[in-house]
Amino acid sequence: LFSDVQQAPPDAILGLTEQFKADTNPQKVNLGVGVYQDASGKLPLLRCVEAAEKKLAEAAAAKGYLPIDGLATYDADVKDLVFGEGSAVHDRVVTVQALGGTGALRVGADFLRQVNPDAKVLISNPSWENHQALFTRAGFTVEKYAYYDAEAKGVDFDGMIADLTAAAPGTVVVLHACCHNPTGYDLTADQWDQVIETVLAGDLVAFLDMAYQGFSEGLEEDGATVRKFAERVPSFFVSTSFSKSLSLYGERVGALSIVCADAEEARRVLSQVKIVIRTNYSNPPTHGAQLAATVLSDADLRAQWVAELGEMRDRIKAMRGALVDGLKAAGVDGDFSYITDQVGMFSFSGLTKDQMVRLRNEFGVYGTDTGRICVAALNDDNVGYVSESIAAVLKG
Numbered sequence: 001l002f003s004d005v006q007q008a009p010p011d012a013i014l015g016l017t018e019q020f021k022a023d024t025n026p027q028k029v030n031l032g033v034g035v036y037q038d039a040s041g042k043l044p045l046l047r048c049v050e051a052a053e054k055k056l057a058e059a060a061a062a063k064g065y066l067p068i069d070g071l072a073t074y075d076a077d078v079k080d081l082v083f084g085e086g087s088a089v090h091d092r093v094v095t096v097q098a099l100g101g102t103g104a105l106r107v108g109a110d111f112l113r114q115v116n117p118d119a120k121v122l123i124s125n126p127s128w129e130n131h132q133a134l135f136t137r138a139g140f141t142v143e144k145y146a147y148y149d150a151e152a153k154g155v156d157f158d159g160m161i162a163d164l165t166a167a168a169p170g171t172v173v174v175l176h177a178c179c180h181n182p183t184g185y186d187l188t189a190d191q192w193d194q195v196i197e198t199v200l201a202g203d204l205v206a207f208l209d210m211a212y213q214g215f216s217e218g219l220e221e222d223g224a225t226v227r228k229f230a231e232r233v234p235s236f237f238v239s240t241s242f243s244k245s246l247s248l249y250g251e252r253v254g255a256l257s258i259v260c261a262d263a264e265e266a267r268r269v270l271s272q273v274k275i276v277i278r279t280n281y282s283n284p285p286t287h288g289a290q291l292a293a294t295v296l297s298d299a300d301l302r303a304q305w306v307a308e309l310g311e312m313r314d315r316i317k318a319m320r321g322a323l324v325d326g327l328k329a330a331g332v333d334g335d336f337s338y339i340t341d342q343v344g345m346f347s348f349s350g351l352t353k354d355q356m357v358r359l360r361n362e363f364g365v366y367g368t369d370t371g372r373i374c375v376a377a378l379n380d381d382n383v384g385y386v387s388e389s390i391a392a393v394l395k396g
């Protein structure tokens with residue numbers, strides 16, 4: 001049965017973590033995966049999450065099944081967070097708990113394949129590696145729209161709009177709502193308005209991926225794009241995640257929201273999405289969603305979360321500055337302002353695949369082959385070493 005099964009290549013991102021763990025270099029640094037680490041290089045347990053854990057433990061309850069679409073209070077809290085508290089669109093939005101942002105994307109992709117089977121999917125060039133693989137696995141042909149302008153170090157917005165304008169009606173367009181992964185370059189508010197016009201004019205299906213809400217400017221500011229879409233676009237998809245914002249990576253706490261034309265349509269859509277979930281994993285797990293719901297619904301814990309998220313955001317920004325200083329101190333010539341212009345967890349360094357492989361093999365500094373490094377894993381102790389390692393591979 002398995003004699004013809006081919007050895008698959010390691011995952012472009014999570015495969016690096018496996019390689020990193022096996023690396024014996026004492027100075028190794030994992031800047032591969034998008035995971036925030038604190039100033040001491042540790043994955044943080046947020047204080048708000050720790051407090052929520054205690055609250056849940058005190059009220060320990062039996063472990064029954066959740067509904068197919070997840071914990072109702074969690075789904076409602078996500079809707080408030082993503083679309084604005086008490087927003088007029090709530091009645092026409094379906095929000096279901098999902099296994100992280102990836103799970104949300106996959107449930108959305110499977111449902112889309114059912115309602116829009118002949119559509120192509122367009123992802124940004126470049127995009128998160130798993131977008132291509134996930135939509136391909138779901139049965140779609142995946143192509144790219146222009147996004148990154150390597151020369152100008154920014155977004156090729158004209159190219160993006162030209163590609164979206166040329167797309168056939170019904171084409172699914174995957175957009176990064178904030179903190180573009182991997183480039184760190186987001187659209188301006190005016191550019192988003194033009195994207196919305198293009199989506200409407202071309203009858204495109206927008207799928208907004210928002211895995212990093214809160215890591216650019218703040219929860220409200222980063223959520224503005226989704227709310228802009230909700231005001232103008234009758235139907236679209238949003239995948240969200242608390243992996244990064246609540247540091248709940250392993251709990252797999254995400255959500256899929258589908259904005260529909262009206263409440264009646266939303267009921268029909270929910271009934272079909274529930275079948276997608278039921279036939280995949282039946283219903284989602286309880287603990288992570290309870291933690292998130294506890295934080296979101298308790299005013300004190302929520303305020304603490306906002307503050308802790310701000311601390312993470314500020315520390316990442318400080319590390320961007322430290323990387324610029326480190327590269328200068330290591331003698332690298334050039335303008336590094338792009339590192340501080342970029343937002344979110346990543347910096348798209350412009351390093352080639354060969355240079356990234358050298359960084360890994362010779363220095364134990366792990367980033368993706370595309371040149372992406374996770375600046376959220378830098379700290380005062382490793383930024384100098386990382387800068388010197390980058391300087392060494394740049395010198396050839």
Ligand code: LMR
Binds near residue numbers: 181
């Ligand atoms: C990343 O891009 O590194 C993160 O989103 C983690 C992942 O699942 O790839």
